[in-house]
Amino acid sequence: MPPSLRQVAALPQLGLRPLTEVPRNAPVRWVAVSELEDPTPFLEGGELVLTTGMRLTAEGAGPYVERLVVRGVAGLGFAVGVIHQTVPAELVAAARVQGLALLEVPRPTPFIAVGKAVSRLLAAEWYEDATRSAQAQRELTRAALRGPGPLIVRLARELGGWALLLDAAGDVRHAEPARARRRAPGLAPELARLRRTQRSQDGPASIALSGEDGQVVVQAIGLGGRPRGFLAIGTADPLPPAAHTIVGSAVALLTLQSERPRQSRRLRAALAGRMLGLRTSGTAGAGLPDPPVRVLACAGGAAVLDALEDDPAAEHCLAVPLADGPCAVIVPDRLADQVAALARATGPVGVSGPADDLDSLGAALAQAEQALPAARRVRADADSPYGVLHYADLPGQGLLGLLDPGPAQGFAEALLAPLRGEDPALLLSLRAYLAANGQGEAAARALGVHRHTLRSRMRRTAELLGRDLDDPAVRAELWIALAVTANDDGPIRQAGGSPGGPAEIA
Structure with a gap:
């Protein structure tokens, strides 16, 4: 929120003296200096107008104040000791009658000092809003990891209001606080409007409402022309810009969560098609690797899943933790080395030979699991403390190396x-x-x-x-x-034959 006029008037370094009542929450959005009889064409509202009264007359004081009040300025600062030694009584009277906050600006205080002071207050408010938004987004992200319910709870607390998560039909999935559920029926017409605008894809994705009990914003959730749900939030006062940013973050997180079932549905359809021997349409990009594939047995276990999530190659892999600790990854043959390099950051990796169809995956897993123990003893390099070994390279390791x-x-x-x-x-x-x-x-x-x-x-x-x-x-x-x-605890590589050179035996 911008600083209030009362905050500005209270700054001791400016020495401003209120001559009429100063509203408690009147925001000052900027400082404007003008000597025009009618400066309102150059104002937007919310300004603290500063003047020396160069063109002000006793007869013009009333109309001058009226124009400022209609324009919605925050207040008027009148400098004394320049043109007028004191603030004209006619101006004070008009300001008091019409409800305009009037401040006396002492001669030692230049207008530029008032402008700088307000600018600093605005910058501080902006920084505070940005910091709060960033912190709120982090808290929302943490909450989203636990599901949409905790996210809705956190959002309502951040905004100091209520929040509803509705499904595509308008039924309540989560409400914070619980009594906010009663608001859902009244939102039905707005949800219908959002559905229509989203189908046409040429309308807004949100609707803002004002009522006796505050402000309500309704946002569509999901991508494409059919919303997968709606987020409704309500507050006593209109949302400031920082709050809009927080709501936008919540909508983005909820949209990501809503899209996961679609991704899972496409993947399950692709898997079913492969198992039935079908080349189903529409499975491209579903995350199912195309043959030939290899199977990786990764000692890193579940940590491999986290390592793969950070790389685009993971979109073409299927990973599953095994019962005894390692993780198996099905990966396209062309990406096997790239994915193995990612997985080896968490532990040794055994790589199978290529498998050309679904029936060969069991044998490929067995190969990878046979290569994994030997991979534990492969000498590491500077990039990772763990080794990678292909099943085809097992004979080259020698019996001792296994x-x-x-x-x-x-x-x-x-x-x-x-x-x-x-x-x-x-x-x-x-x-x-x-x-x-x-x-x-x-x-x-x-x-x-x-x-x-x-x-x-x-x-x-x-x-x-x-x-x-x-x-x-x-x-x-x-x-x-x-x-x-003849070896230490490392890989066994030295042969057991007679050492080189003649033996010193009598």
């Missing part, structure tokens, strides 16, 4: 435990023996020992382990165990 370091470490330590605390040469000899595929001569040469020495060590190793070292399966397990123990 092992989970935790369980593998436990297996290796238990298998090799009998050799701990024994001669270290036994473990080195076992490595060389396995690297030579069980060929004693080759292993002995690699170690630089006699073949009988190696044979003796292998007998002792077999006794301690309780395993037959001539069995290929036993040798495979031992080779894996040695490879695991």
Whole structure:
């Protein structure tokens, strides 16, 4: 709201002196300086008019005041000590009779000082309105996340009035306060007018009404020519510009909520058509990815849904949280890498091979889930701490790369435990023996020992382990165990063969 004339008159730095009664709530919208006998053609109403009375006569005081009152000015400021030493008595009398607020402006106060003071008050009011609007919009958005009911409650509180959310037929969905429901029947004619104007798409989307109990504004909700509902709000006084902004925000939020069922309906129709093997019309843009598609198994779980919402590629994906924690995402083949890069911000990602039809999606999900554990052990890069692995790349990871370091470490330590605390040469000899595929001569040469020495060590190793070292399966397990123990808790990549260079064995 603009500052009131009483606020302006009370500013001590101006030294203004009221000569007639100053209304409590008369707003000052601007300051106008004029010495014309009739300045009203250049006024809009709501101004504080300042004059020195250069052209004012005793006979002209009454008509001059009358013209200002008819124009709706906020008040008149008369400077003394310039043309007139005091405010003419005729002017004071006319202002008192006709109800015009008259202020005496002392000689030391220039008109520019009054203009600047009012300008500062207007700027402060504007800033306060803008701040309030922004805060109200944030509160409305928070309320809208909980549904239309909390939004209506918040809107009514922000405006200091009542609010109704009506469906397309005019029935009340939410009312704040509850007694506002009784106003719905009286709004029926206005809803009918809005329906007609919205169908023609050439009329207003809102109607403002004035009545004995205040002001009412009715807004259509929804896009297109058919409203999906209506918002009605009522206040004791006309809405200021800041309040109109708040109402507009509420309408926008309610419109977004009202459009969600349409989006869901198109998506369900597209899914039903695919399941029935139909190429239904009108499904473009429904959010159903076109084949070929891939399935992503994302360890980030529900956090993936939030990550995808912020990118346009998500419009072409279908995501669903799985029961055991990860999230599965069906994505067009052409966008698989882009979506995987988004999802990896929340955790490792396994990517299936391409699926050409609906029947292949189950197999694609299985592929993605098989790739996910290995993706947890893929080395990350500077862009993300998590890795992405395609199912087709699993063989390239090698058998060791697919092992989970935790369980593998436990297996290796238990298998090799009998050799701990024994001669270290036994473990080195076992490595060389396995690297030579069980060929004693080759292993002995690699170690630089006699073949009988190696044979003796292998007998002792077999006794301690309780395993037959001539069995290929036993040798495979031992080779894996040695490879695991050669790594830390990170990805398992080092082979379990004999280390490079000659062994220092006597």
